[in-house]
Amino acid sequence: MKHRVLSHYEHKTRGPGHSTRGSNPDIPNAYRLFFQESMRSLGPTASMFPSSRYLANALTRPIDFRRARTVVELGPGTGAVTNEILKRLRPDAKLFAIDINPIFIDHLSATCQDPRLVPLHGSATDLLSLLTPHDVGPVDAVVSSLGLTGMEHRSRMFIMRQIGACLASHGTMTQYQYAGHFEIAKLKLGGFNEARFLRRFFAEVSVGRVLLNLPPALVFTCRK
Numbered sequence: 001m002k003h004r005v006l007s008h009y010e011h012k013t014r015g016p017g018h019s020t021r022g023s024n025p026d027i028p029n030a031y032r033l034f035f036q037e038s039m040r041s042l043g044p045t046a047s048m049f050p051s052s053r054y055l056a057n058a059l060t061r062p063i064d065f066r067r068a069r070t071v072v073e074l075g076p077g078t079g080a081v082t083n084e085i086l087k088r089l090r091p092d093a094k095l096f097a098i099d100i101n102p103i104f105i106d107h108l109s110a111t112c113q114d115p116r117l118v119p120l121h122g123s124a125t126d127l128l129s130l131l132t133p134h135d136v137g138p139v140d141a142v143v144s145s146l147g148l149t150g151m152e153h154r155s156r157m158f159i160m161r162q163i164g165a166c167l168a169s170h171g172t173m174t175q176y177q178y179a180g181h182f183e184i185a186k187l188k189l190g191g192f193n194e195a196r197f198l199r200r201f202f203a204e205v206s207v208g209r210v211l212l213n214l215p216p217a218l219v220f221t222c223r224k
Contacts, residue, residue, distance in 0.1 A: 058176075073143045105119045148177070173221075174220065202222035204224075207219070
């Protein structure tokens with residue numbers, strides 16, 4: 001059953017003859033909502049703009065969707081990557097989309113009626129406890145848009161351990177970092193080297209570039 005937090009939209013969109021569809025004029029435009037929330041809480045949102053379709057494609061391309069039955073998305077925001085995952089997902093699979101911002105969870109629930117989507121409000125640091133009520137077995141893929149660069153080291157370490165605990169032995173994790181942050185770290189100017197960090201948890205980490213994103217990004221494909 002879909003776990004939903006609809007308090008932000010329910011009173012606006014539900015009533016005689018109304019449904020919670022993306023065409024409802026009371027539901028904010030995804031770009032506008034994302035920008036508003038980034039201005040309100042840039043730290044957790046970690047960006048001012050939603051992922052481009054090119055970045056979304058790069059994050060989903062490494063996943064074997066023919067095999068994947070359970071996918072977890074961390075930091076779905078307004079659903080730019082979520083929609084790309086659902087396009088590729090098997091009819092019998094589930095996508096658990098976890099975001100710390102309840103406004104984003106409201107938006108996903110109100111604009112996407114796909115029964116394979118399970119939006120969950122919570123922190124990625126509580127990943128295992130959020131999945132437990134849904135009887136989720138080993139996770140086939142994790143797609144992360146979390147801003148690891150701006151997190152406290154303790155938090156990102158804890159998140160990686162939780163991902164490692166739930167990810168299947170054949171599983172894949174994808175994560176991105178803005179290219180500017182990576183270049184600063186590579187020059188040893190005090191930035192966070194995300195590739196080096198991820199290699200502490202995964203045997204194989206490959207890096208790809210996505211120039212057609214604002215700002216340009218690097219995508220890390222991680223396998224055990």
